[in-house]
Each structure stands twice: as C-alpha cells, then as structure tokens.
Amino acid sequence: MSDWARITCGACEVAVDPALGNIRRFLVDGREVFHTAHWVGTDRAPLAGAPVDQHLSGDFFAAPFGASDLIDAPNHGWSANAPWTGLARAQDTDDAQMQFVLERDVMGARLTKTLALRGGHRVLYQTHEISGGQGDLTFAHHPMFRMAAGGHLAFSPKRAALTTAPALEPEHVLAYPARSTDLRAFPAKDGGTFDLTQYPSTTGHEDFVTLIEAQGAAIGWTALTRAAEGDIIVVLKDARVAPVTMLWLSNGGRGYAPWDGRHTGVLGIEDGCAAGAQGHRAATGDNAIAREGVATTLPLGPDVIHTVRHAIAVCDPPHGFGRVAHVRVEGATLQIADTDGAVIDMAFDPAFFAA
Numbered sequence: 601m602s603d604w605a606r607i608t609c610g611a612c613e614v615a616v617d618p619a620l621g622n623i624r625r626f627l628v629d630g631r632e633v634f635h636t637a638h639w640v641g642t643d644r645a646p647l648a649g650a651p652v653d654q655h656l657s658g659d660f661f662a663a664p665f666g667a668s669d670l671i672d673a674p675n676h677g678w679s680a681n682a683p684w685t686g687l688a689r690a691q692d693t694d695d696a697q698m699q700f701v702l703e704r705d706v707m708g709a710r711l712t713k714t715l716a717l718r719g720g721h722r723v724l725y726q727t728h729e730i731s732g733g734q735g736d737l738t739f740a741h742h743p744m745f746r747m748a749a750g751g752h753l754a755f756s757p758k759r760a761a762l763t764t765a766p767a768l769e770p771e772h773v774l775a776y777p778a779r780s781t782d783l784r785a786f787p788a789k790d791g792g793t794f795d796l797t798q799y800p801s802t803t804g805h806e807d808f809v810t811l812i813e814a815q816g817a818a819i820g821w822t823a824l825t826r827a828a829e830g831d832i833i834v835v836l837k838d839a840r841v842a843p844v845t846m847l848w849l850s851n852g853g854r855g856y857a858p859w860d861g862r863h864t865g866v867l868g869i870e871d872g873c874a875a876g877a878q879g880h881r882a883a884t885g886d887n888a889i890a891r892e893g894v895a896t897t898l899p900l901g902p903d904v905i906h907t908v909r910h911a912i913a914v915c916d917p918p919h920g921f922g923r924v925a926h927v928r929v930e931g932a933t934l935q936i937a938d939t940d941g942a943v944i945d946m947a948f949d950p951a952f953f954a955a
Contacts, residue, residue: 605686607696609717614724620651621684621700621713622660623743628722628914633833634658635744635866639858647858650674651681659743659912661713661728663706665872666738667879671707676742678704679711687712694719709733709900721947722915723934728908733900736884740846740872741910743835747865749828750799754924755845756821757814761786761796764876764888769806771853777888783811796847799824803864806853810876811845812892819953820845822869823924823936825917832936832944834913834927837871838953841908843894846870846877871910873898909953915946929953 604615604624615625626633636657639645645654652660652675662676674681684700691697695718702711709730716725730737760781767776774794778787785793786809794800796809813820820839825832837845848868855861875883875896883889883896890896898906913934922938929935934948 605689605698605700607689607691607698607715607717609691609694609696610719611722612717612724614715614717616684616698616700616715617655618684618686618700620655620660620681621679621702622652622655623658623715623724624655625658626724626912633745633912633914635746638862642858644858650676652676657744659726659741661711661739662742662872663711663730663739664737664880665740665870665874666877670880670884673706678702678706680742684713705733706730707733707735707737707900709737718947718949721949723911723913723946723948725949725952726910728910730898730900730906730908732902732904734902735900736897737900738872738874738880738883738897739908740842740870740874741837742868742870743912744848744866744868745824745826745833747799747824747826747828747867750801750865751827752825752923753797753799754823754825754927755783755797755811756817756819756839756927758783758811758845759814760892761809761811762876762888762892763807763809764878768808768877769853771805771855772807773800773805774807774809799865799867800849800851803852804861805849805851807849807851808877809847809849810889811847812889812894813839813843813845815893819929820871821927823927824867824869825924830916832915832917832924834915834934834936835869835871836911836913836927836929836953838909841898841906842871842873842910844872844874844876844889844896846872846874911952913946913948915944917944918942
C-alpha cells in the first residue's frame with residue numbers, strides 16, 4: 601500500500617498499484633467506490649492464479665481481454681499482470697493527473713495510462729493509448745463494484761445481449777448460448793427469463809453476458825443504482841472504440857478456493873472490444889459478437905495509435921430519485937434523468953470524449 605501512487609482533487613482520491621497497473625482505490629467523499637476480493641492481501645491469494653487475480657480489486661486494463669490464447673501472456677494480458685512505470689504526476693487545486701507506461705509491450709505496442717481528476721468533479725477520467733505493434737488486439741476495462749443488497753442497472757441503447765457457450769461455471773442463471781434484444785427478458789437456464797436491469801438478490805451463481813452498443817453510438821454508458829450503498833455510479837465509454845459492455849455477475853457461484861462461495865454481490869462492467877468470454881483467438885475470426893456488426897479487435901500497426909477513453913462518475917441521488925432512464929453529456933454537465941423526468945446535473949469535462 602505504501603508503494604501505491606496517489607492523486608487527490610476535491611472530493612476524490614485515486615490510488616494505483618504500479619506493480620500491476622490496477623486502480624486499487626477510488627474514494628469519493630472518503631467512501632470507497634470499488635470492490636476488493638476477500639483474499640487480496642492474505643496467504644490464500646496465490647490460489648487465485650495469475651497476479652491480476654491474486655490482487656483482484658478496483659479496475660484494471662486488460663489487453664488482451666480474458667484468455668490470452670493467441671500470445672504468451674497470463675489471463676487478461678501483461679497490461680494487468682506486469683509493472684507500469686510512472687512518467688509524470690501533477691496536482692493543484694483544480695486538476696490532478698498521473699501517467700504511466702507499461703514496462704512490457706503488448707504485441708509490439710506501447711501502452712500508456714493517464715488518470716485524471718478535476719476540481720469540483722466527482723469523476724475518474726481514464727485514458728489508455730495503444731501505440732504501434734502488429735496484429736489484432738482485444739481489450740477491456742474491468743471495474744468491479746459491490747452491490748451488497750442488489751440494485752438497478754440502466755444502459756445506453758443496445759442492439760442485443762448475448763451469451764456464448766460454455767458458461768463460466770456450472771452454477772449459473774443465464775442460458776448459454778442465448779440472445780435477446782430485450783434486456784429485461786434474457787433467456788434463463790430454467791427456461792424462463794432473467795432481468796438484466798436488476799442485480800439479483802439470490803446468490804450461488806456466476807454469469808457473463810455481452811451487451812452490444814446500438815449502431816451509431818458515440819458515448820455508451822451503464823448506470824448502477826446501488827440499494828445498500830445509496831449511490832448512483834455511471835460508467836461511460838467511447839463506444840466507437842469500445843462497442844461492447846460485458847457484465848460479470850460474480851455472485852457466489854465459485855465454491856473452490858480462494859473464492860469459497862464468498863465472492864457475492866459483485867458486478868464487473870467490462871467495456872471494451874472483444875468477443876465476450878471466448879478469448880483472444882476467437883475474437884480475430886468469425887464469432888457471435890462480430891456477427892452483430894461490431895469489431896471485436898483493434899488492428900495494430902507501426903503508425904497506428906488507438907486512444908481508449910473511459911470515465912466513472914459517482915453521485916448521491918436526492919430523496920425520491922427513481923430508476924435511471926437516461927444519461928447524457930450536455931456541455932460541461934453530465935445529466936442523469938430518472939423515469940419521472942427528474943434530473944441530476946454533475947460537473948463533467950466536455951472535452952474528454954470530444955477529443
């Protein structure tokens with residue numbers, strides 16, 4: 601913990617573990633936003649496998665995403681399992697920023713990470729630049745949130761939701777494979793349907809589903825209204841670069857060590873460019889996600905630079921604020937509207953996704 605790199609600005613604090621590049625802490629008004637697995641920092645952590653899983657917490661950038669079955673790299677790639685060197689850090693009352701570079705290349709590409717906070721903004725801004733290299737790369741962000749008593753989920757328009765076979769674990773509630781254009785009625789294992797806009801209150805399952813952004817979308821978003829925590833978290837992405845949002849519902853479906861059935865009420869919102877859980881090799885060819893009309897890899901090249909922009913905003917809704925219906929960036933404001941038309945206005949950097 602003493603080796604973490606930190607920045608603070610206004611109500612927000614961010615801490616990064618340079619040994620792996622993962623964001624270990626995101627505090628807003630002193631409250632932790634991210635989830636940390638119960639084995640992290642214990643003698644049971646090595647049982648989890650790769651370093652990223654031993655330190656499963658916060659948010660990390662996976663490149664390639666998931667199984668690195670095309671190149672020699674651990675699960676979620678070297679970007680989530682190798683050191684990042686600090687390049688710069690700046691902080692004043694109106695702005696705080698730190699930048700890192702991955703010490704290993706990824707398929708010949710150089711990866712840089714920039715984290716920024718703004719005065720008066722309850723937002724974590726992240727930018728990853730992927731420069732050079734050769735081949736086709738998958739990637740995804742991997743923020744994890746605890747939903748101790750469940751909650752509601754809302755999404756920017758999606759063209760479809762898909763699962764692919766096989767399921768992650770034997771204990772699951774969704775059907776595999778399956779597809780639906782109605783997020784409130786996704787096919788379930790028992791023959792019924794499952795509402796993807798409601799985090800389940802029952803435990804004992806592990807599920808993974810991929811949501812595909814609507815055609816022509818520029819900014820995609822996911823909004824969590826957390827029942828026990830009493831806040832709203834909005835995760836935003838550049839949908840032109842990251843056309844899929846993969847939801848990981850980790851809710852007690854892994855009984856083996858170090859999970860031990862205790863990893864419950866956790867939601868991963870994994871925005872990226874990938875073929876769901878099928879792995880790197882599958883993403884480079886024909887796959888169910890690509891057949892929906894979106895890219896599942898980023899093409900690398902000596903003179904090619906990809907910029908991945910991602911933001912996480914946190915607010916405390918006023919009493920009586922209902923289910924989130926819509927989120928939009930309007931000028932220097934992030935507007936969160938509920939189903940009754942009530943609106944929360946948050947300060948937001950208008951240039952972030954416009955760059």
